[in-house]
Amino acid sequence: MAIIQVSQMKKSFGSLEVLKNVSFEVNKNDVVAVIGPSGSGKSTMLRSLVYLEQVNGGSIHVQGEDLVRDGVYANQQQIKRITSKMGMVFQHFNLFPHLTVRENLELAPRTVKGESAEVVRQKSAELLSKVGLSDKADHYPAKLSGGQKQRVAIARALMMDPDILLFDEPTSALDPELTGEVLQVIKQLAQERMTMMVVTHEMGFAREVANKVMFMDDGEFIEAGTPEELFTNPQFERTRAFLRKALK
Numbered sequence: 001m002a003i004i005q006v007s008q009m010k011k012s013f014g015s016l017e018v019l020k021n022v023s024f025e026v027n028k029n030d031v032v033a034v035i036g037p038s039g040s041g042k043s044t045m046l047r048s049l050v051y052l053e054q055v056n057g058g059s060i061h062v063q064g065e066d067l068v069r070d071g072v073y074a075n076q077q078q079i080k081r082i083t084s085k086m087g088m089v090f091q092h093f094n095l096f097p098h099l100t101v102r103e104n105l106e107l108a109p110r111t112v113k114g115e116s117a118e119v120v121r122q123k124s125a126e127l128l129s130k131v132g133l134s135d136k137a138d139h140y141p142a143k144l145s146g147g148q149k150q151r152v153a154i155a156r157a158l159m160m161d162p163d164i165l166l167f168d169e170p171t172s173a174l175d176p177e178l179t180g181e182v183l184q185v186i187k188q189l190a191q192e193r194m195t196m197m198v199v200t201h202e203m204g205f206a207r208e209v210a211n212k213v214m215f216m217d218d219g220e221f222i223e224a225g226t227p228e229e230l231f232t233n234p235q236f237e238r239t240r241a242f243l244r245k246a247l248k
Protein backbone atom coordinates (compact mmCIF):
# COMPACT_ATOMS: atom_id res chain seq x y z
CA MET A 1 0.00 0.00 0.00
CA ALA A 2 1.36 3.41 -0.96
CA ILE A 3 1.80 5.86 1.90
CA ILE A 4 3.12 8.56 -0.44
CA GLN A 5 2.66 8.84 -4.20
CA VAL A 6 4.40 11.64 -6.03
CA SER A 7 3.96 12.32 -9.70
CA GLN A 8 5.58 14.88 -11.95
CA MET A 9 6.65 17.07 -9.02
CA LYS A 10 8.31 20.32 -10.16
CA LYS A 11 9.98 23.02 -8.12
CA SER A 12 11.95 26.08 -9.12
CA PHE A 13 13.62 28.81 -7.11
CA GLY A 14 13.42 31.73 -9.52
CA SER A 15 14.95 30.48 -12.75
CA LEU A 16 16.70 27.55 -11.00
CA GLU A 17 14.81 24.34 -11.72
CA VAL A 18 15.49 22.20 -8.66
CA LEU A 19 12.96 19.37 -9.17
CA LYS A 20 12.16 18.22 -12.69
CA ASN A 21 9.16 15.93 -12.99
CA VAL A 22 10.03 13.81 -9.99
CA SER A 23 7.81 10.73 -9.54
CA PHE A 24 8.02 7.93 -6.96
CA GLU A 25 6.08 5.94 -4.39
CA VAL A 26 6.81 5.01 -0.81
CA ASN A 27 4.94 1.92 0.35
CA LYS A 28 4.02 0.92 3.87
CA ASN A 29 7.03 -0.52 5.74
CA ASP A 30 9.48 0.77 3.11
CA VAL A 31 12.78 2.18 4.28
CA VAL A 32 13.83 4.35 1.36
CA ALA A 33 17.31 5.88 1.25
CA VAL A 34 17.64 8.88 -1.06
CA ILE A 35 21.18 9.44 -2.30
CA GLY A 36 22.73 11.83 -4.77
CA PRO A 37 25.23 14.67 -5.14
CA SER A 38 25.08 17.86 -3.11
CA GLY A 39 22.57 20.27 -4.62
CA SER A 40 20.68 17.60 -6.56
CA GLY A 41 17.38 18.53 -4.87
CA LYS A 42 17.07 15.82 -2.21
CA SER A 43 16.20 18.18 0.68
CA THR A 44 13.84 20.22 -1.48
CA MET A 45 12.03 17.04 -2.49
CA LEU A 46 11.65 15.94 1.14
CA ARG A 47 10.63 19.40 2.37
CA SER A 48 8.00 19.59 -0.37
CA LEU A 49 6.33 16.46 0.98
CA VAL A 50 5.56 18.23 4.27
CA TYR A 51 4.71 21.61 2.73
CA LEU A 52 7.90 23.33 3.90
CA GLU A 53 8.35 24.10 0.22
CA GLN A 54 5.53 24.61 -2.24
CA VAL A 55 5.86 22.85 -5.57
CA ASN A 56 5.17 24.56 -8.90
CA GLY A 57 3.52 21.54 -10.47
CA GLY A 58 2.68 17.86 -10.10
CA SER A 59 0.85 15.90 -7.45
CA ILE A 60 1.59 14.64 -3.94
CA HIS A 61 -0.78 12.06 -2.56
CA VAL A 62 -0.49 11.02 1.10
CA GLN A 63 -2.51 8.02 2.34
CA GLY A 64 -4.99 8.53 -0.47
CA GLU A 65 -5.43 12.27 0.05
CA ASP A 66 -4.21 15.00 -2.27
CA LEU A 67 -1.83 17.44 -0.64
CA VAL A 68 -1.45 18.94 -4.09
CA ARG A 69 -2.96 17.76 -7.37
CA ASP A 70 -1.63 19.03 -10.69
CA GLY A 71 -0.11 22.01 -8.89
CA VAL A 72 -3.27 22.94 -6.96
CA TYR A 73 -3.02 22.66 -3.17
CA ALA A 74 -5.67 21.44 -0.75
CA ASN A 75 -7.04 24.03 1.69
CA GLN A 76 -5.09 24.97 4.83
CA GLN A 77 -7.10 22.71 7.12
CA GLN A 78 -6.61 19.71 4.83
CA ILE A 79 -2.91 20.52 4.46
CA LYS A 80 -2.52 20.55 8.23
CA ARG A 81 -4.27 17.21 8.57
CA ILE A 82 -2.31 15.59 5.74
CA THR A 83 1.11 16.84 6.84
CA SER A 84 0.46 15.82 10.46
CA LYS A 85 0.67 12.19 9.27
CA MET A 86 4.34 12.74 8.41
CA GLY A 87 7.10 13.25 10.95
CA MET A 88 10.20 15.16 9.95
CA VAL A 89 13.69 14.99 11.41
CA PHE A 90 16.08 17.74 10.34
CA GLN A 91 19.83 17.89 9.95
CA HIS A 92 20.08 20.59 12.62
CA PHE A 93 17.58 19.00 15.06
CA ASN A 94 15.34 22.13 15.30
CA LEU A 95 14.57 21.57 19.00
CA PHE A 96 13.00 24.45 20.96
CA PRO A 97 15.92 25.71 23.08
CA HIS A 98 13.72 27.24 25.81
CA LEU A 99 11.85 23.97 26.43
CA THR A 100 13.12 20.90 28.25
CA VAL A 101 13.47 17.62 26.40
CA ARG A 102 10.12 16.41 27.77
CA GLU A 103 8.42 19.70 26.89
CA ASN A 104 9.84 19.49 23.36
CA LEU A 105 8.21 16.09 23.01
CA GLU A 106 4.87 17.00 24.55
CA LEU A 107 4.19 20.36 22.90
CA ALA A 108 2.81 19.26 19.52
CA PRO A 109 0.58 16.40 20.70
CA ARG A 110 -0.88 18.72 23.36
CA THR A 111 -1.42 21.76 21.15
CA VAL A 112 -2.02 20.23 17.72
CA LYS A 113 -3.79 17.01 18.66
CA GLY A 114 -5.27 18.12 21.98
CA GLU A 115 -4.06 15.00 23.78
CA SER A 116 -4.31 15.01 27.58
CA ALA A 117 -1.37 15.73 29.88
CA GLU A 118 -1.46 12.15 31.20
CA VAL A 119 -1.44 10.59 27.74
CA VAL A 120 1.47 12.67 26.48
CA ARG A 121 3.41 12.15 29.71
CA GLN A 122 3.19 8.39 29.33
CA LYS A 123 4.07 8.56 25.64
CA SER A 124 7.06 10.86 26.17
CA ALA A 125 8.40 8.56 28.90
CA GLU A 126 8.07 5.54 26.60
CA LEU A 127 9.72 7.26 23.64
CA LEU A 128 12.58 8.71 25.68
CA SER A 129 13.25 5.23 26.97
CA LYS A 130 13.16 3.91 23.40
CA VAL A 131 15.88 6.34 22.29
CA GLY A 132 17.87 5.76 25.50
CA LEU A 133 17.37 9.21 27.02
CA SER A 134 15.04 8.67 29.99
CA ASP A 135 17.53 10.42 32.27
CA LYS A 136 17.50 13.59 30.13
CA ALA A 137 13.76 14.40 30.30
CA ASP A 138 14.25 17.55 32.38
CA HIS A 139 17.39 18.79 30.62
CA TYR A 140 17.45 21.65 28.13
CA PRO A 141 18.76 20.88 24.61
CA ALA A 142 21.88 23.01 25.15
CA LYS A 143 23.05 20.45 27.72
CA LEU A 144 22.93 17.57 25.22
CA SER A 145 25.40 16.26 22.65
CA GLY A 146 24.46 16.43 18.97
CA GLY A 147 23.68 12.72 18.93
CA GLN A 148 21.41 13.08 21.95
CA LYS A 149 19.67 16.09 20.39
CA GLN A 150 18.96 14.11 17.25
CA ARG A 151 17.59 11.20 19.27
CA VAL A 152 15.28 13.67 21.04
CA ALA A 153 14.19 15.00 17.64
CA ILE A 154 13.35 11.46 16.51
CA ALA A 155 11.35 10.82 19.71
CA ARG A 156 9.57 14.14 19.20
CA ALA A 157 8.58 13.19 15.65
CA LEU A 158 7.27 9.83 16.91
CA MET A 159 5.07 11.57 19.51
CA MET A 160 2.63 12.46 16.71
CA ASP A 161 2.17 8.79 15.72
CA PRO A 162 3.21 9.47 12.12
CA ASP A 163 2.51 7.05 9.28
CA ILE A 164 5.93 7.87 7.86
CA LEU A 165 9.11 9.46 9.19
CA LEU A 166 11.18 11.66 6.88
CA PHE A 167 14.84 12.28 7.70
CA ASP A 168 16.82 15.07 6.06
CA GLU A 169 20.48 14.11 6.43
CA PRO A 170 20.04 13.19 10.09
CA THR A 171 23.74 12.64 10.79
CA SER A 172 25.39 15.27 8.60
CA ALA A 173 25.74 17.81 11.42
CA LEU A 174 27.22 15.29 13.86
CA ASP A 175 30.77 14.46 14.79
CA PRO A 176 31.61 11.04 13.33
CA GLU A 177 31.67 9.36 16.75
CA LEU A 178 28.05 10.42 17.37
CA THR A 179 26.70 9.22 14.03
CA GLY A 180 26.40 5.58 15.09
CA GLU A 181 24.02 6.18 17.99
CA VAL A 182 21.55 8.00 15.73
CA LEU A 183 21.80 5.45 12.93
CA GLN A 184 21.24 2.72 15.51
CA VAL A 185 17.90 4.30 16.51
CA ILE A 186 16.84 4.55 12.86
CA LYS A 187 17.90 0.94 12.35
CA GLN A 188 15.82 -0.13 15.32
CA LEU A 189 12.80 1.70 13.86
CA ALA A 190 13.38 -0.10 10.56
CA GLN A 191 13.34 -3.43 12.40
CA GLU A 192 9.99 -2.39 13.89
CA ARG A 193 8.78 -1.84 10.31
CA MET A 194 8.38 1.94 10.59
CA THR A 195 7.92 3.47 7.14
CA MET A 196 10.79 5.89 6.52
CA MET A 197 12.44 8.00 3.86
CA VAL A 198 16.01 9.01 4.66
CA VAL A 199 18.07 11.50 2.68
CA THR A 200 21.61 10.45 3.46
CA HIS A 201 25.25 10.59 2.48
CA GLU A 202 25.90 7.43 4.53
CA MET A 203 26.20 4.79 1.83
CA GLY A 204 26.88 2.00 4.34
CA PHE A 205 23.63 2.84 6.11
CA ALA A 206 21.69 2.99 2.83
CA ARG A 207 23.05 -0.39 1.87
CA GLU A 208 22.46 -2.06 5.20
CA VAL A 209 19.13 -0.62 6.38
CA ALA A 210 17.11 0.49 3.35
CA ASN A 211 15.02 -1.87 1.27
CA LYS A 212 14.92 0.67 -1.56
CA VAL A 213 17.57 3.17 -2.66
CA MET A 214 16.73 6.11 -4.91
CA PHE A 215 19.40 8.01 -6.76
CA MET A 216 18.79 11.68 -7.55
CA ASP A 217 20.90 13.86 -9.78
CA ASP A 218 20.30 17.39 -10.96
CA GLY A 219 16.64 17.50 -9.92
CA GLU A 220 15.70 14.15 -11.43
CA PHE A 221 15.15 10.69 -10.05
CA ILE A 222 17.54 8.68 -12.16
CA GLU A 223 16.87 5.20 -10.82
CA ALA A 224 15.68 3.24 -7.81
CA GLY A 225 16.14 -0.33 -6.74
CA THR A 226 17.08 -2.60 -3.89
CA PRO A 227 20.47 -1.74 -2.36
CA GLU A 228 21.87 -4.82 -4.08
CA GLU A 229 20.59 -3.67 -7.49
CA LEU A 230 21.61 -0.06 -7.11
CA PHE A 231 25.03 -0.53 -5.56
CA THR A 232 26.19 -3.55 -7.52
CA ASN A 233 24.40 -3.15 -10.81
CA PRO A 234 23.46 0.50 -11.46
CA GLN A 235 21.76 0.98 -14.81
CA PHE A 236 22.90 4.49 -15.64
CA GLU A 237 26.33 6.01 -16.09
CA ARG A 238 25.31 8.97 -13.87
CA THR A 239 24.64 6.56 -11.01
CA ARG A 240 27.89 4.69 -11.63
CA ALA A 241 29.88 7.94 -11.65
CA PHE A 242 28.29 9.08 -8.37
CA LEU A 243 28.87 5.73 -6.67
CA ARG A 244 32.50 5.59 -7.81
CA LYS A 245 33.11 8.84 -5.90
CA ALA A 246 30.81 8.16 -2.94
CA LEU A 247 32.16 4.68 -2.23
CA LYS A 248 35.82 5.67 -2.51
Ligand SMILES: Nc1ncnc2c1ncn2[C@@H]1O[C@H](COP(=O)(O)OP(=O)(O)OP(=O)(O)O)[C@@H](O)[C@H]1O
Binds near residue numbers: 013043
Ligand atom coordinates in the same frame (compact mmCIF):
# COMPACT_ATOMS: atom_id res chain seq x y z
N1 LIG B 1 15.19 28.50 -0.50
C1 LIG B 1 15.98 28.41 -1.58
N2 LIG B 1 16.16 29.44 -2.41
C2 LIG B 1 16.95 29.34 -3.51
N3 LIG B 1 17.61 28.22 -3.87
C3 LIG B 1 17.48 27.15 -3.07
C4 LIG B 1 16.66 27.18 -1.89
N4 LIG B 1 16.73 25.94 -1.32
C5 LIG B 1 17.54 25.19 -2.09
N5 LIG B 1 17.99 25.91 -3.14
C6 LIG B 1 18.87 25.42 -4.23
O1 LIG B 1 18.26 24.25 -4.76
C7 LIG B 1 19.25 23.30 -5.13
C8 LIG B 1 18.95 21.98 -4.47
O2 LIG B 1 19.15 22.10 -3.06
P1 LIG B 1 18.83 20.93 -2.06
O3 LIG B 1 19.21 21.41 -0.70
O4 LIG B 1 17.46 20.43 -2.27
O5 LIG B 1 19.88 19.81 -2.55
P2 LIG B 1 20.43 18.54 -1.79
O6 LIG B 1 20.51 17.47 -2.79
O7 LIG B 1 19.61 18.27 -0.58
O8 LIG B 1 21.89 18.99 -1.38
P3 LIG B 1 22.78 18.62 -0.06
O9 LIG B 1 23.08 17.15 -0.18
O10 LIG B 1 23.98 19.48 -0.20
O11 LIG B 1 21.93 18.97 1.12
C9 LIG B 1 20.59 23.91 -4.75
O12 LIG B 1 21.14 24.49 -5.89
C10 LIG B 1 20.23 24.95 -3.72
O13 LIG B 1 21.16 26.00 -3.71
